[in-house]
Amino acid sequence: MPTSELTDAATSVLTPDEFTARLRALAPRYWDRHPFHLRLHEGRLSRHELRLWAANRWYYQRAIPRKDAAILANCPDVEVRRAWRERIVWHDGSGPGEGGAENWLRLAEAVGLTREEVLDERHVLPGTRFAVDAYVTFARTRPWVEAVASGLTEMFSRGLMARRLVDMRRHYPWIAEAGFTYFTTRLQVIADEGRSTVDIVVRNCRTREQQEAAVAALAFKCDVLRAVLDAVDYYS
Numbered sequence: 001m002p003t004s005e006l007t008d009a010a011t012s013v014l015t016p017d018e019f020t021a022r023l024r025a026l027a028p029r030y031w032d033r034h035p036f037h038l039r040l041h042e043g044r045l046s047r048h049e050l051r052l053w054a055a056n057r058w059y060y061q062r063a064i065p066r067k068d069a070a071i072l073a074n075c076p077d078v079e080v081r082r083a084w085r086e087r088i089v090w091h092d093g094s095g096p097g098e099g100g101a102e103n104w105l106r107l108a109e110a111v112g113l114t115r116e117e118v119l120d121e122r123h124v125l126p127g128t129r130f131a132v133d134a135y136v137t138f139a140r141t142r143p144w145v146e147a148v149a150s151g152l153t154e155m156f157s158r159g160l161m162a163r164r165l166v167d168m169r170r171h172y173p174w175i176a177e178a179g180f181t182y183f184t185t186r187l188q189v190i191a192d193e194g195r196s197t198v199d200i201v202v203r204n205c206r207t208r209e210q211q212e213a214a215v216a217a218l219a220f221k222c223d224v225l226r227a228v229l230d231a232v233d234y235y236s
C-alpha cells in the first residue's frame with residue numbers, strides 16, 4: 001500500500017460502528033478474567049480474602065462519585081450534565097443511609113467487616129490507592145469526553161455482575177441476602193447507563209485523534225481495575 005493510503009487509514013475518522021467496535025475490542029483487557037475474580041466466582045476465596053476484596057473495592061466505590069463530579073465540572077454540555085448528575089445521586093443517595101455507597105458498606109458488613117474498619121480504610125492497599133487515585137486524577141485533568149470513555153468498562157460489567165450474584169449466593173451461602181443489594185440495584189441501571197455512555201462518546205469524539213484518545217482512556221481504565229485486583233491478589 002502506498003504511504004499516503006496508509007496515512008489516510010490511520011487518520012480518517014472512524015464510522016460510529018467502527019469506533020464502537022474498537023471500544024468493544026478492549027473486552028479481553030477487562031477484569032472479568034483476572035485470577036482473583038476467577039477464584040471469587042469459583043467459590044475459592046476465604047473469608048479473609050473476601051473481606052480484603054470488599055474493603056479495597058470500597059476505595060473504588062467511594063471514588064466514583066468524585067470522578068463523576070470531575071466530569072460534571074469539566075463538561076460544558078448541559079444535556080450531558082443533566083444525565084450525568086444522576087450517577088452521583090445513585091452512588092451518594094439523597095440522604096444518610098441511602099445510595100450505592102451505603103449498599104456497598106452493607107456488603108462489607110455481610111462479609112464480616114465492621115463499618116468502622118471500612119471507613120477508616122485500614123485495609124486499603126497501596127496499589128489500590130495508586131490505581132483508584134489515578135482514575136480520579138484522569139477525570140479531573142483530561143478532556144471530559146475521555147473521562148466519560150474511561151467509564152465504559154461498565155459496558156463489559158453487566159454479565160460479570162449478574163454472574164457474580166449467582167456465584168456468590170451459591171458458593172458463600174453464609175453471606176446474608178442484604179449484602180447483595182448493591183449488585184441487584186446496580187444491575188437495574190447498568191444497561192441503560194452503558195448504552196447512553198457509548199452514545200455520548202460516539203457523538204462527542206469527532207476527530208480520529210479524539211476517537212483514539214477515547215480508546216486509550218478505556219484501556220487505561222481496564223488497567224486501573226486490574227491493578228486493584230493485582231494488589232488484592234498479591235496480599236490475599
Ligand SMILES: O=C(O)c1cc(C(=O)O)c2c(n1)C(=O)C(=O)c1cc(C(=O)O)[nH]c1-2
Nearest residue numbers: 064150151152153154155156157160161186
Ligand atoms: O462489579 C463490577 O465488576 C463493577 C465494574 C465496574 C466497572 O467496570 O468499572 C463498575 C461497577 N462494578 C460499579 O458497580 C459501578 O458503580 C461503576 C461505576 C463505574 C465507573 O467507572 O463510573 N464503573 C463501575
